[in-house]
Amino acid sequence: MIKRVNFQRHKPLAFLLLAPQMLVLAIFVFWPAAQALYQAFTVSDPFGQRSTFVWFDNFRDVLTSPEYFNSIYRTAIFSSGTTASAVLAGLAFAVLVDRVVRGKSVYRLLVIWPYAVAPVLAGVLWLFLFHPIYGAIALMLKQGFGVAWNPLLDGNDAMLLVIVAAAWKQVSYNFVFFLAALQAIPRSLIEAAAIDGAGPVRRFVSIVFPLISPTTFFLLVINVVYAFFDTFGIIHALTQGGPGGATDILVYKVYADGFLGLDLGLSSAQSVILMILVIGLTAVQFRFLERRVKYAQ
Amino acid sequence: MIERTPWLDLVCHILLIAGVVAVCLPLYYALIAATHTLPDVLQVPMPLTPGNELWTNLKTAMARGDLGRQLVNSLIVSVGVTVGKIALSILSAFAITYFRFPFRMTAFWLIFATLMLPIEVRIVPTYAVAAHPLQGLGWLLDQTGLRGPLESLTGWNVEAVVKWSLLDSYAGLILPLMASATATFLFRQLFLTIPEELLEAAKIDGASPMRFLIDVLWPMSRTNVVALTVILFVFGWNQYLWPLLITTEASMTTAVIGLSKQISAAPEAVPKWNTLMAGALLITLPPVMVVVALQRWFVKGLVDSEK
Numbered sequence: 001m002i003k004r005v006n007f008q009r010h011k012p013l014a015f016l017l018l019a020p021q022m023l024v025l026a027i028f029v030f031w032p033a034a035q036a037l038y039q040a041f042t043v044s045d046p047f048g049q050r051s052t053f054v055w056f057d058n059f060r061d062v063l064t065s066p067e068y069f070n071s072i073y074r075t076a077i078f079s080s081g082t083t084a085s086a087v088l089a090g091l092a093f094a095v096l097v098d099r100v101v102r103g104k105s106v107y108r109l110l111v112i113w114p115y116a117v118a119p120v121l122a123g124v125l126w127l128f129l130f131h132p133i134y135g136a137i138a139l140m141l142k143q144g145f146g147v148a149w150n151p152l153l154d155g156n157d158a159m160l161l162v163i164v165a166a167a168w169k170q171v172s173y174n175f176v177f178f179l180a181a182l183q184a185i186p187r188s189l190i191e192a193a194a195i196d197g198a199g200p201v202r203r204f205v206s207i208v209f210p211l212i213s214p215t216t217f218f219l220l221v222i223n224v225v226y227a228f229f230d231t232f233g234i235i236h237a238l239t240q241g242g243p244g245g246a247t248d249i250l251v252y253k254v255y256a257d258g259f260l261g262l263d264l265g266l267s268s269a270q271s272v273i274l275m276i277l278v279i280g281l282t283a284v285q286f287r288f289l290e291r292r293v294k295y296a297q
Numbered sequence: 298m299i300e301r302t303p304w305l306d307l308v309c310h311i312l313l314i315a316g317v318v319a320v321c322l323p324l325y326y327a328l329i330a331a332t333h334t335l336p337d338v339l340q341v342p343m344p345l346t347p348g349n350e351l352w353t354n355l356k357t358a359m360a361r362g363d364l365g366r367q368l369v370n371s372l373i374v375s376v377g378v379t380v381g382k383i384a385l386s387i388l389s390a391f392a393i394t395y396f397r398f399p400f401r402m403t404a405f406w407l408i409f410a411t412l413m414l415p416i417e418v419r420i421v422p423t424y425a426v427a428a429h430p431l432q433g434l435g436w437l438l439d440q441t442g443l444r445g446p447l448e449s450l451t452g453w454n455v456e457a458v459v460k461w462s463l464l465d466s467y468a469g470l471i472l473p474l475m476a477s478a479t480a481t482f483l484f485r486q487l488f489l490t491i492p493e494e495l496l497e498a499a500k501i502d503g504a505s506p507m508r509f510l511i512d513v514l515w516p517m518s519r520t521n522v523v524a525l526t527v528i529l530f531v532f533g534w535n536q537y538l539w540p541l542l543i544t545t546e547a548s549m550t551t552a553v554i555g556l557s558k559q560i561s562a563a564p565e566a567v568p569k570w571n572t573l574m575a576g577a578l579l580i581t582l583p584p585v586m587v588v589v590a591l592q593r594w595f596v597k598g599l600v601d602s603e604k
Contacts, residue, residue, distance in 0.1 A: 005493045006395050007506050014396035018404055021389040021476055025411055027430055028473040032422035033414045039422065089316070096313045100306065103313075109589060110317045112596075116584035118535035120557045121577050125323035127560075128330065128570060134339055136326060171320065176599050194300060229417045233537035237557040251417045255538075258421040267421055274418040282413050 033275070039268035058269035067245065068253070068270075075249040078163060079227035086167040087219055090174025095204065097175075098182040108179070115172040119165075120233035126165040127151075127238055151239070155246025158239050162247050165238070166231045173226075174219050181215040182208065221285045228277070250274060331355075331575040338571045350571070358576035362559055367552040368579070374470045374540070374551055375533030381475035382529055383522060390484035391510055395496070412478045416539060424542050427463045427473060435459035465549040470540055474533070479602050480525060487518055524598030527591045531584045552580045 007013070040058055044051035062068050097107050114122065129137045132150040141147040151157040185208060193203045209216075232251050235241060241248035241256060248256075254274065258267030330338050333348040359365050392398075393405050416423060426432075438444040448454070463469030491514070499509045537553060544550040550558075556576050560568055588595045 002393075002397060002401070003395055003489075003493060003496065005496045005500070006397050008397060010396060010506050011398045013506055014392045014398040014401075017388045017392035017396075021385040021408065021481070022404065024385065024472060024476040025407060028423060028426060029411050029414055029419075029476060030407075032419045032426050035422035035425070036419045093313070093316060096309050096316070100309050100313065103310075107313050107317060109592065111320060112592065113585050113589060114320060115595075115599075116531050116535075116588040117581050118537065118553045118584075120537055120553055121581055122323075124557070124560060124573070124577055125327055128574065129323055129326055134343060134570075136343060139342060168320070168323070173599065176596055180596070180600055200302070200305060229415050232417060233553075233557070236537070236541070237560060254418070255420055259424075259542075264421060271418045271420070275414065278415060278418060279413045 036268045036271045036275075039264050040272045041265075043265045054265070058265040059273075062266060062269045062273070067248070070245050071248050071250050071253045074159070074245070074247060075228065077159060078166075078231075078247065078249050079224050081159075081163040082166045082170065082227040082231070083220060083223040085163065086170035086223055087174050087216065089167070089171045090219070091178050091216070093171065093175045094178030094182055095208075098179060099200075111175050112172045114169050115176075117169060118233065119169055119231060120237045122169045123162070123165040123234040123238045126161060126168065130161050130164075153243055155243055158243055158247050162231070162234050162238060165234050166227060170223060170226055174223070177215055177219055178212065181212040185211050218285070221281060225278075225281055225285075228274075228281075327574040327577055330570050330573075331578055333571055335569055335571050351575070354571050354575035355579065358572045358579060361572060361576070362555055363547045364552060364555060364576055364579070366548050367550060367555040368583075370467075370470075370549065371534055371552040371580070372583070373467055374536070375530050377467065377471035378474045378533035378536075379526055379529040381471060382477040382480050383525060385475055386477050386480035387484050387510075387515075387518070390481050390488055391506075391514065393481075394485055394488040395506070395509075408476075408478050408481050411476060416473070420538070420542070423473065427469050427543055429460065429462055431459050431461055463543065465544050465546050469543045470549075470551070474536065474539060480529075483521060483525065483601055484518060487521055488514065491517060520594075520597075521601060523591070524594045524601055526598075527587055527595045528598040528602055530587055534584045552576075556580055 042051040151161040332351040
């Protein structure tokens with residue numbers, strides 16, 4: 001879309017205005033992305049001196065390696081665990097805060113602040129609580145329930161730790177969107193249902209939840225994207241993909257194979273697979289967005 | 298309030314308090330750890346109330362691993378990224394909505410496509426580019442055979458130019474993060490809602506495009522700019538992957554990276570949790586303060602930037 005009234009005689013200026021953004025995009029986004037695409041089809045020697053075109057060999061290597069399947073499996077657990085707990089907790093907080101009258105703004109503030117904490121620091125804070133030797137929660141588990149908790153050695157414990165840290169940080173985001181959606185529901189609908197004798201629970205199930213379902217769907221997509229791409233710091237600082245590959249999610253594996261393993265072809269093939277995944281997720285997000293616009297009108 | 302349900306309200310408050318306690322628990326424990334000596338923190342069970350060693354721990358944290366310098370770096374990076382993103386996206390949104398020129402839609406779709414290329418999926422090549430951003434130029438000159446003539450004609454040292462690197466520099470930390478599809482869209486949507494009559498009036502008064510941008514569009518987008526600033530500041534401050542790759546020196550890295558390196562540096566040894574937590578609190582404070590102080594703008598920015 002363009003403005004009906006516009007500047008007709010200033011074409012050079014338009015290019016000048018666009019130039020900075022385009023320059024940054026070309027150098028730091030498109031050129032590297034094209035290189036990732038190219039490298040995905042080549043094999044280079046360890047010194048990076050020459051590379052040979054090998055068609056889909058890298059993809060075949062990636063897609064037949066058990067490590068990659070382990071990584072897909074771990075990513076599935078991690079992202080579904082993070083998404084489910086962050087969305088549910090965000091919804092619960094939003095419903096409760098929407099309902100109470102007193103202390104609303106205090107509750108809101110106390111739920112919102114973790115958004116500003118860096119993912120890594122979220123991981124560090126939770127590691128401190130869950131640390132097998134002196135973590136408060138770990139000690140409680142050990143003495144109270146006899147659970148020998150050790151995220152440094154046990155894969156499942158490590159997975160749980162990174163899920164808790166990742167979800168904790170994302171709750172505030174979901175909370176903000178759910179609360180906005182709840183407050184946008186016309187009061188008359190709720191009041192009419194109340195007059196017809198529907199209690200709070202019935203009203204939530206039959207009226208409120210269907211009305212906020214577009215928001216829920218939108219948040220599911222956003223949370224999956226977050227779990228896939230924005231949680232690198234948590235994994236890198238806490239578990240480094242371990243113990244024994246138990247938290248080796250896809251994004252971490254791209255980094256590990258590229259920077260630590262120095263296998264550019266393999267890493268790039270994984271990059272390309274991830275790109276395809278992002279394109280799919282973005283498409284889903286935008287299809288939904290169209291629908292939401294229709295809802296609004 | 299639809300009906301009076303005192304019991305249900307009580308349950309709501311109890312659940313909320315329990316939830317809020319769970320959310321704030323990590324912060325509370327960090328605070329406790331940051332206010333005790335190391336032996337106190339490591340004793341089992343840990344003390345449950347704050348001690349009075351906060352000042353000492355903060356001082357130790359600042360002295361360890363260049364934290365003071367790194368906090369300044371974080372500030373420079375997050376302000377740079379925020380200002381850069383807003384400036385670039387306002388300019389390109391202005392160009393796309395108010396000018397008619399060839400490849401207008403191409404430019405629009407190119408910006409749009411970057412949504413699908415987050416830095417996480419192109420880590421290695423982006424690093425290679427940042428290490429030598431002008432390597433492509435050198436290659437081009439070699440291929441076309443222009444390197445020799447250019448060097449002898451202008452006296453440039455092409456090799457030095459090509460070897461220019463962004464590693465361990467503020468430009469390297471900031472520039473690659475400056476492009477923003479979402480911010481560009483935000484301003485585009487905003488500009489599309491601005492009445493056509495404003496431009497007609499401005500044109501009649503003889504305003505140039507830049508004058509129109511500065512005197513009409515900028516004041517009208519101020520609320521969006523503030524909302525976006527809160528989000529982008531937090532985004533810039535909390536960056537992890539990119540600063541991790543592009544900086545190797547402790548004095549050039551950001552506070553978040555500096556602290557996380559202290560943890561992973563000695564996985565077997567007992568980390569000095571008290572100073573570590575004091576450092577974590579110091580690093581978390583600026584973005585949390587921004588979000589808390591500008592809560593209304595933060596919510597607006599969050600909701601806006603996803604439209």
